[in-house]
Amino acid sequence: MARLVYQPQSPLNATLAVSKRWATSLGIWGVGAGTAALFLLSVTPLVKREFLVKVPVVGSYYEDKTPASDKPF
Template sequence: MRVQYRYNPSVVGFTPQVVARWVPIFGFWGGALGLGALFFLEPIPRVRNVILQKIPVLGSYWDRPVDPNDSPF
């Protein structure tokens, strides 16, 4: 009987099979944390104007015009 060696690539102990199993899980939690942070930062005007108003269907929800009486200009 002859011993056959097979190359099993790994980086710091993570094989491609382990990475393929964990990527969807981390992707889901990363997306959930990103959306949570986005809505947590909603009161900041720059986040509202640059990110949230660019959403195609829901962007008008975050459009908050300034009353001309309140505008300093």
């Protein structure tokens, strides 16, 4: 029969072990939440002007090409 031996673990090692275990999952959820928030806020002019226009590949899609004479304000 195998014998189990208790090996104490320092709080720092325990914290690092838990952090390593959850880092990938939390990273994936964070990217998903950020993408969802950006998608939901993409209709606001501030997000379009300050963030989405500056994205290298899709920035031209979000540029406002409406002439100034056609804007009401």
